[in-house]
Amino acid sequence: xxxxxxxxxxxxxxxxxxxxxxxxxxxxxxxxxxxLHAAVLRSPHAHARIxxxxxxxxxxxxxxxxxxxxxxxxxxxxxxxEPLPLLIPHPDLTHGRTQYAxxxxxxxxxGEAIAFVVADDRYLAEDAVSRIKVDYxxxxxxxxxxxxxxxxxxxxxxxxxxxxxxxxxSTGDVEAAIAAAPHRLSLDLTVERSACTPLEGRxxxxxxxxxxxxxxxxxxxxxxxxxxxxxxxKLGLDLAQVDVITPDVGGGFxxxxxxxWPEELLVPLAARALGRPVKFTEDRRxxxxxxxxxxxxxxxxxxxxDDDGRLLGLDVxxxxxxxxxxxxxxxxxxxxxxxxxxxxxxAVYRARFESLYTNTVMVTPYRGAGRPQxxxxxxxxxxxIAAELGKDRTEVRAVNFIQPDxxxxxxxxxxxxxxxxxxxxGDYPALLQKAKDLIGWDEFPAFxxxxxxxxxxxxxxxxxxxxxxxxxxxxxxxxxxxxSGKVKVATGLTTQGQGHATVFAQLVADELGVRFEDVEVVTxxxxxxxxxxxxxxxxxxxxxxxxxxxAAKRAKEKVLRIAAEALEADEEDLEIVDGVVSVKxxxxxxxxxxxxxxxxxxxxxxxxxxxxxATQFSVGDPxxxxxxxxxxxxxxxxxxxxxxxxxxxxxxxxxxxxTDPETxxxxxxxxxxxxxxxxxxxxxxxEGQIHGGVAQGVxxxxxxxxxxxxxxxxxxxxxxxxxxxxxxxxxxxxxxDHLETPSPLNPLGxxxxxxAGVIPSxxxxxxxxxxxxxIPIRSMPISPSELFHLRExxx
Amino acid sequence: MTTEQLHDVRLTVNxxxxxxxxxxxxxxxDALRHDxxxxxxxxxxxxxxxxxxxxxxxxxxxxxxxxxxxxxxxSEITTVEGLTNPDxxxxxxxQAFAECHGLQCxxxxxxxxxxxxxxxRDNPHPTHEEAREMIAGNLCRCTGYQNIVxxxxxxxxxVEEQS
Numbered sequence: 001x002x003x004x005x006x007x008x009x010x011x012x013x014x015x016x017x018x019x020x021x022x023x024x025x026x027x028x029x030x031x032x033x034x035x036l037h038a039a040v041l042r043s044p045h046a047h048a049r050i051x052x053x054x055x056x057x058x059x060x061x062x063x064x065x066x067x068x069x070x071x072x073x074x075x076x077x078x079x080x081x082e083p084l085p086l087l088i089p090h091p092d093l094t095h096g097r098t099q100y101a102x103x104x105x106x107x108x109x110x111g112e113a114i115a116f117v118v119a120d121d122r123y124l125a126e127d128a129v130s131r132i133k134v135d136y137x138x139x140x141x142x143x144x145x146x147x148x149x150x151x152x153x154x155x156x157x158x159x160x161x162x163x164x165x166x167x168x169x170s171t172g173d174v175e176a177a178i179a180a181a182p183h184r185l186s187l188d189l190t191v192e193r194s195a196c197t198p199l200e201g202r203x204x205x206x207x208x209x210x211x212x213x214x215x216x217x218x219x220x221x222x223x224x225x226x227x228x229x230x231x232x233x234k235l236g237l238d239l240a241q242v243d244v245i246t247p248d249v250g251g252g253f254x255x256x257x258x259x260x261w262p263e264e265l266l267v268p269l270a271a272r273a274l275g276r277p278v279k280f281t282e283d284r285r286x287x288x289x290x291x292x293x294x295x296x297x298x299x300x301x302x303x304x305x306d307d308d309g310r311l312l313g314l315d316v317x318x319x320x321x322x323x324x325x326x327x328x329x330x331x332x333x334x335x336x337x338x339x340x341x342x343x344x345x346x347a348v349y350r351a352r353f354e355s356l357y358t359n360t361v362m363v364t365p366y367r368g369a370g371r372p373q374x375x376x377x378x379x380x381x382x383x384x385i386a387a388e389l390g391k392d393r394t395e396v397r398a399v400n401f402i403q404p405d406x407x408x409x410x411x412x413x414x415x416x417x418x419x420x421x422x423x424x425x426g427d428y429p430a431l432l433q434k435a436k437d438l439i440g441w442d443e444f445p446a447f448x449x450x451x452x453x454x455x456x457x458x459x460x461x462x463x464x465x466x467x468x469x470x471x472x473x474x475x476x477x478x479x480x481x482x483x484s485g486k487v488k489v490a491t492g493l494t495t496q497g498q499g500h501a502t503v504f505a506q507l508v509a510d511e512l513g514v515r516f517e518d519v520e521v522v523t524x525x526x527x528x529x530x531x532x533x534x535x536x537x538x539x540x541x542x543x544x545x546x547x548x549x550x551a552a553k554r555a556k557e558k559v560l561r562i563a564a565e566a567l568e569a570d571e572e573d574l575e576i577v578d579g580v581v582s583v584k585x586x587x588x589x590x591x592x593x594x595x596x597x598x599x600x601x602x603x604x605x606x607x608x609x610x611x612x613x614a615t616q617f618s619v620g621d622p623x624x625x626x627x628x629x630x631x632x633x634x635x636x637x638x639x640x641x642x643x644x645x646x647x648x649x650x651x652x653x654x655x656x657x658x659t660d661p662e663t664x665x666x667x668x669x670x671x672x673x674x675x676x677x678x679x680x681x682x683x684x685x686x687e688g689q690i691h692g693g694v695a696q697g698v699x700x701x702x703x704x705x706x707x708x709x710x711x712x713x714x715x716x717x718x719x720x721x722x723x724x725x726x727x728x729x730x731x732x733x734x735x736x737d738h739l740e741t742p743s744p745l746n747p748l749g750x751x752x753x754x755x756a757g758v759i760p761s762x763x764x765x766x767x768x769x770x771x772x773x774x775i776p777i778r779s780m781p782i783s784p785s786e787l788f789h790l791r792e793x794x795x
Numbered sequence: 796m797t798t799e800q801l802h803d804v805r806l807t808v809n810x811x812x813x814x815x816x817x818x819x820x821x822x823x824x825d826a827l828r829h830d831x832x833x834x835x836x837x838x839x840x841x842x843x844x845x846x847x848x849x850x851x852x853x854x855x856x857x858x859x860x861x862x863x864x865x866x867x868x869x870s871e872i873t874t875v876e877g878l879t880n881p882d883x884x885x886x887x888x889x890q891a892f893a894e895c896h897g898l899q900c901x902x903x904x905x906x907x908x909x910x911x912x913x914x915x916r917d918n919p920h921p922t923h924e925e926a927r928e929m930i931a932g933n934l935c936r937c938t939g940y941q942n943i944v945x946x947x948x949x950x951x952x953x954v955e956e957q958s
Contacts, residue, residue, distance in 0.1 A: 021835015497900025
């Protein structure tokens, strides 16, 4: 019997090429002298009118093939002169704005693309960029939520108050509920900007094939189908003329879901216009100033609660800094406003937000996508309630938990996908018990005393979250059993390091009864699966995992039908083990999957041993056509998975920190994670996702921020100044415990796991530092110097 | 602008000699990747902080984005492609990464592999603290470093077993 691979720590198949240096990232494609290289002139000003652009000094430079500004775009392709698409419109986004591929008349952030140069190599392209002269008329820059709200200056002249959107959701009369509550509190809570910062930036390569009139594009994107559709529209091509391939991607974390980036259109445009392959590879500074940021929000909370800390009314107003443009709509603030509730069930809840323009890089989802802010607001509120009532922080949480017998639980709100915010399953009390055990919650007071005796200061914090994962609308899969018996699987969403080639092969091997090593998975290639959405919102395992499972099931049905006929047996009596179909209990009567594949395709020609072997079997009715009316040739299965709504994963993080009484340095002594993402496909990969999420969370809580000055210059746009943690900054060891509450919404019971690790970080560190210091922590991230100044202020 | 002056350079990479004509400003990382097609060496920041482009120059780890190709003339360069065993199987550090799930997107991995290869040569029996220290100059955004530290310790065992 083949061992089931579901739930096994299977080693990753993709590692073999990565470890040998044989990965194929976008900058590794089309290497050689035939390829031209692009560079972009970017705005040095946060807000300015473009008076004149002079490219005359570039035109005659040897090795330069093209210099384009906005004025050239209409001639190249009429739709290119229009703004880039607003991907996710929303009725409340009354003043949505997107940029042009190359700036028209005005720039609204440092880094906005103004001119595009194509040259023999990147060095020459950058030389040329430096010779372009732009005459700017400077305008006042709006930087930060406060300046945007004051609206003394406007980012876009036609957007009053800098307000792109106002939105409100509520479940009742929250003001009355709070007024009637025995206890009331209000809190102001801030989170600063940060960014995904994958080690590989954005990149695009395109090749126009004049012989077949087709465009082939490689892009480091989280959605190849999205990029494909955008290119077709903007270049005036039929969809059928465009192939987009997402090769190996060096991390995404959200920033690569936005599309099309200007270069994703300009590079294919140049490849078609110049008849040569063209490549653009973003450098690190460009990534800081021209790719998306996230997280920046200011929140005000009013809460009313009873003597046990039960939430009677929760009223949250927040201001979301969405930067200069809104290509990705309101996804991030909607997620904050809905996922803020976490595992709790306030009697009445209202969330309101304003989404504001600033002259800074645009905001699109970053791993967690608004949840880290929501979790921080909710969990800070829980801690404040506990402090007010003099109760243990875990007790206050426990009385507010949705109970295991209350699922499905409808929160009475509309989620980011337009569906009801209805939790499918979970067991939050069990998670809390595990978290307390893992971190040593009950033992902590003794530990604190012990440390205090040594003159050391420690604190403990805990934070709970619920994460809507696996949002629709759908993903699809195609499973093809070749005559060699090898299984080729394609799903359209992309991969940025999650190990899809491994986990999806595990699912297929289990369902089809084939050897794991005979399954090959391709992702993100529109030639192989043209219908797909993309990799974001912790959705790949849920969506494509389910689709692949269903497609494999369909392929298996056909295998059994043909094999039953060939072996003159009942389908129910057949089993497939290691790629061989046999009659249970009669091992002599068997047929290889490859042979079944040959039989499924009534060709006349014997190409190989498998087709020769197939001649001994007889399938099909000689009185009917070789391919029956309701059948098709080939041994394939194709299916799509489209869930009613998201499935809700949950978890709790806890941390013990030490703060230095003199220097205010913050040291992590212990970090614990309990996590419920339903059925685990590969625990090794899930734990890897958690490790990475925790490190990114530590980064966002203690180190990373976007240091804009008042003129809109990003002061720390390099790895020298943006403090991405090395190993020395992350916990030495992360304790992890799992709970598996299967989702009833998909066939495998899976919930997403990709973002979870980063969601509660700001909340949990704020809680632990507050516990150590006895000073309210209301703004994150927090550095030692900020903690030092907080101490001074509270002296 | 005049055509750039080209310089003759002989680069010895993974034991193989290559004759190149490059401008003086061409970075070693670009020469390896774009002139020699050895795309295993990755560039993550172009300013020597992330370590993804680390190669061994005469056995010592060097950030190839901070070195000109002409400066590497006459040196023995080892890239990630040169870390596999002669029979094509994974070398000990590579094998340890596979066993310990020491990589996710794989972009930073070549720099870790070269750095650790040199590190274990200098210190074949690192303590846990020394294993962390060995990788403390390389950035990874995916793994949280947990399994990379394990991979250093496992690699030390594998090197020991193989020697």
